[in-house]
Structure formats: C-alpha cells, structure tokens
Amino acid sequence: MMVYEDTLVTAELPEDAATNGHVIVRPRRAVVRLSELPEEESAHLFLVASYAAAILFQGVQAEGTNIIINEDEERLTAHVVARRSDDGLDFRWEPLKLDEAAMKDVAERLHDKAFALGAQGKEAPKEPTAPEEKPEPSALDEAEAEENYLIQQLIRLP
Amino acid sequence: MADEPSQEELLAQQKANCIFCKIVAGEIPSKSVYEDERMAAVLDINPAAKGHTLVMTKEHYPIMPLIPPEEFAHLFGKTAPLSGAVAAGALTKRCTTFIANGAVAGQQSPHFLFHLIPREQGDGLDKLSVPARGVNQSDLAEMMRRNLYAVMRQHLTQTGKLSLLQTGSAMTEPAAPPVEEGQAATPAPTAQTAPAAPPEAAQAPQAAPVTPAPAPRPAAPRLSLDQLGRAIEENPEIKALLINNPAKLQGILAANPELRQIFAGVDVERLGAALRQQHLAKGAPATTTGEGPPAAMSAQAPTQEAPAAPKEAALVPARELTLPQIFAFVDRKPRLKQLMLYDPEGLKRLIPENERLSRFFEQSNVNAIIQAYQEHAKATHGVRATVEPSDKEEPEGEPAKRRTSPNREQAEDAWDEVRGSWGHKADLDRIGRLFR
Numbered sequence: 001m002m003v004y005e006d007t008l009v010t011a012e013l014p015e016d017a018a019t020n021g022h023v024i025v026r027p028r029r030a031v032v033r034l035s036e037l038p039e040e041e042s043a044h045l046f047l048v049a050s051y052a053a054a055i056l057f058q059g060v061q062a063e064g065t066n067i068i069i070n071e072d073e074e075r076l077t078a079h080v081v082a083r084r085s086d087d088g089l090d091f092r093w094e095p096l097k098l099d100e101a102a103m104k105d106v107a108e109r110l111h112d113k114a115f116a117l118g119a120q121g122k123e124a125p126k127e128p129t130a131p132e133e134k135p136e137p138s139a140l141d142e143a144e145a146e147e148n149y150l151i152q153q154l155i156r157l158p
Numbered sequence: 159m160a161d162e163p164s165q166e167e168l169l170a171q172q173k174a175n176c177i178f179c180k181i182v183a184g185e186i187p188s189k190s191v192y193e194d195e196r197m198a199a200v201l202d203i204n205p206a207a208k209g210h211t212l213v214m215t216k217e218h219y220p221i222m223p224l225i226p227p228e229e230f231a232h233l234f235g236k237t238a239p240l241s242g243a244v245a246a247g248a249l250t251k252r253c254t255t256f257i258a259n260g261a262v263a264g265q266q267s268p269h270f271l272f273h274l275i276p277r278e279q280g281d282g283l284d285k286l287s288v289p290a291r292g293v294n295q296s297d298l299a300e301m302m303r304r305n306l307y308a309v310m311r312q313h314l315t316q317t318g319k320l321s322l323l324q325t326g327s328a329m330t331e332p333a334a335p336p337v338e339e340g341q342a343a344t345p346a347p348t349a350q351t352a353p354a355a356p357p358e359a360a361q362a363p364q365a366a367p368v369t370p371a372p373a374p375r376p377a378a379p380r381l382s383l384d385q386l387g388r389a390i391e392e393n394p395e396i397k398a399l400l401i402n403n404p405a406k407l408q409g410i411l412a413a414n415p416e417l418r419q420i421f422a423g424v425d426v427e428r429l430g431a432a433l434r435q436q437h438l439a440k441g442a443p444a445t446t447t448g449e450g451p452p453a454a455m456s457a458q459a460p461t462q463e464a465p466a467a468p469k470e471a472a473l474v475p476a477r478e479l480t481l482p483q484i485f486a487f488v489d490r491k492p493r494l495k496q497l498m499l500y501d502p503e504g505l506k507r508l509i510p511e512n513e514r515l516s517r518f519f520e521q522s523n524v525n526a527i528i529q530a531y532q533e534h535a536k537a538t539h540g541v542r543a544t545v546e547p548s549d550k551e552e553p554e555g556e557p558a559k560r561r562t563s564p565n566r567e568q569a570e571d572a573w574d575e576v577r578g579s580w581g582h583k584a585d586l587d588r589i590g591r592l593f594r
Binding site for chain 1: 189190191192194199201203204205206207208209211222223230231232233234235236237238239240241242243244245246247248249251252253254255256257258259260261262263264265272275277283285286287288289290291292293294295296298299301302303305306307309310313314321322323324538
C-alpha cells in the first residue's frame, strides 16, 4: 500500500509486515546498492525514512524505530520498523573478537577506499543549495504564525 | 529557535560526557575510516563484522530528528559512497546500513550515529534482515499517508524543493491547496503555546492521541460538521473568535486558504451566534484570555481583550472518568501534566486554591491519580520530557522554577530524558521545524 511518493522515492506499507508500524522506502532509481545512488537521492531516501520513523513514534506508539537497509533485495529498500520492548524482534548481533592487528589492517583498507570521498567532497559546499531561503520572520509572519497554530490544532483532529 | 533552557542544559551536560564527541575531538583514540568537516566514520570496537563502521556527525545530536537539514543532507548523502567504500574495503560488495532510534531499537549512544556493516554470504548476520511476519497494518495507511505527505510537503517547501512532489500521481492530496512560499516558511509555534483549555472531556474525550499532525501546514482535511464541531471545541481561540469576533475570523479565513477550506460552506456569523447563545446559556462569560494556558489553570484570570479559551465548559470531575479518560484529559493540559509529573506536592497545594482543580479532583484520591498518571506517562513516553514549558506560559504566581524541571533526580541519565521526548506529542510538531 503506497503511502507516499515523490520524484525520487516511494514509501509503502509492505503486505507482509514485521510489526504494526513497518514502512518501506525505496528510491525510484532502480539500484541494489546504496552506493549506486547519487548523494542527493541517498539523503532524500533517509529523510523520508526518518520522517516515517518519527511518525511511527507517535502514530503507533512505538518506543523506538529501526531503519535498516540490507541490500539483499532486488531493489534497494529501507525498512522503517516501529519497535516496542515486547515485539519479539531482535536485530542485535554478537560482537566479533578482532585483535588489534586485524582492526588496524581493516581500518587501513577502509580508509584507503573512503579517502577518495573527501576529494569528491568538494561538491559538499554546493550541497545546501536551497535550504536557507526562508525569510526572516517579521511582524506579519507572527500574525500568520498565530493562524498556523490554529490550523495545526485543527489538523490534529482525527 | 530558542529551545527550552532545561533542554539546552541537558544537552550541554550530555555533550560534556559524550564518548563520541571525544572520539571526534581525538581525545579518545579510534580507527578513522573517513572524516570531513562535518562528519566522521570510525571502526566499531565491537564489530558485527570485519570493517563494521560507525558513522556520525561531528556535532552532537542526541536523536536523528534533531539533525539540522543541511547536516542531515551531508551525512546521509555521503553515506551512499561511504557504504560502497566500507564494502569494498572489506573485500565484499554488500553493506548493511543500520540505524537505531531509541534504546528499545538498540540505540546505545546519546550521540546519534549509525552502522555500516560489510556483508557477505554466510556471515551469520541474517538476523539483521527484517522478518516478514504477516502483520496486517491497513489501519496505519491513512495516518501514515496523511502525515508523511504533510511533513514532506512542508520540508520540501522550506528547502525549496517542492518540485520533487510533482509526480503527477494520485498521491498528491487533491485537497491540498497550493502553498505560498512565504507562508510556509513561517515558523510554527510549539504545541505548548496551546492554551490549556478548560476541560472538554465530556465532549471530546477520544480526540485521538494517535493522529499526529507533524506539520504546521499540512494539507487541510475535509471535516464533517461533526468534526468541525469538535475542532471548534478543541480550539479555544477559534471558538472565542467565533463567539466574540466572527468578523475577525472571517478576515483570517479570507487570508488563509487552508483554514477557509475547513470552514467551507459554514456560515461563520450564524455559527458564532449559535455558540454565543449556547455559551451564555451555560452562564459563562465569553471573554477570556487568548495566549494563556496559565489562565486556564488559574481559573478566573481573564486578561485583556484577546480571543480565548472559554472558561466554563463542562468540567467532568475525575471521579466520573475512567483512568484512560483522565489520562487523555491531563495529556491535553500542559500545566496540569507538568505539575503531576514534576511537582505533585505543588499540585496538591494548588488544588484547594483553584476552583477548577478542586472541582476536578473533588472526592477523588489525588495521590492515586497522580501515581497512575506518572506510571502512564512513564509507560507511554518515558516519564520526563513529557512537558516542556513554552516561553509564553508563565502563569502569575507560578515561579519560574519549573524551567529547570524541579525534582529531577540529577543522576538519572540525561539520555533518558532526551529520548523520552520522542514520545511526546509536541515532538512531531517540533520535528517539522527541526528538519528545516
């Protein structure tokens, strides 16, 4: 059941949910790996997932939420799952015992691969393209804020 | 946006003790995987797999929704290539991204972070997969649809990306009127500016704690007359405007498409007149204060000419309500809730002095109610952080002490406090603003 879509992602309730409060968010771009998504689309995917999680907190009285991408499905899928202490779900893992040498070795290998991100990071400054365009609040806005409040309260109703 | 002082203090305290802030600052050694000006990724010292990496913002944000939009976009933008790098560094292709919000979900740190875990066949981590358990959640669809659309629309409007919503599909709620940019950028007042209206428990006891409206300017739903009636009862300012100054309300309607839509087809003058009659019949003055949750609690404190909460709506005493009804009632009264949770003694002192309070608690076991409510609050949201007083509600005779959350057992981990705020109703309202 589709619950949200825009030009970059879709969100739906899976047919076969894990719990009451399970939303799946997918990019429209047909990819399997998160790393195949452009940065903007990745950020947007997590944004929608995060909002869905926030809504689950309130909407189904979740005590927590998990957002999990396993890259084991035909399409990249972010699962947003409401959590409660007695829900019978368990995503905890047993920590491995790795010695210092192994940790150091893997750290170096990861660092070598991730280091290049820093170079691409030059785009980073242009990233916040639009965000700060909101006008300073004025007296007029305050009057409007009051109205917004009214609406907000109305919309709160079932 | 000025946060409540107590929350800021809390955050400062939390930061000072935060292991991950120290890791970011280099005060605690770690194995760095990636770092830029805003974020850091280090190896998890208790890895689920070789190459298990923790990703975090350098700035300390206790929970995901508190990350400002720019940082959020950077962090989760970089996550894409970083997950590829983590997998490649671990000589595999696949990588799990794992985020836990809240202790129940496995969030262990008050510095929001998440996991990138390289995966391979037979790695024994199948439990990270989300099981299909056949739960039917069709009930959830409408709530999720409405709210997700509303928050996204608001966010995209505010970040200038509204065009992303133009999918030309049925999802874009037909009822949604176009939003003018300027309007939508207006900061929303917090829910706490809500007047603690006098009890309407009888009329609207089930005013759904469940349907949150995270966005200050979501698409307006179409209300039935019945719903409109309840909406009015629930919104003292509107009711007061209807009663006292329907002309002004019409002015507001004219300027506000969403509100106008809610009142579509309603004769505001006549409705106002009817309400006025009804009101007078109850023997209540229609004048009250507009801004004031405090006034609502300190029964007779009519102030200026501002529109406001009708004072004398039917107050159903606690003894005639079921516990859930009492909870629902208290949940809607920020001041009362505050007192119940933080200052029960103060509340008990206040009861004999306050007419409405004494009527409400008449012949009831106050201690039992307070205790039950505290347990309820603990169970639903984690006790504290249930109430964050807004700047506006400073009732006369109420010292500012509640600002610092009295009776707080200092030692109890500050984290609980912030996490507890997840469950609070007002949170979603705030989230709308926080995400900008």
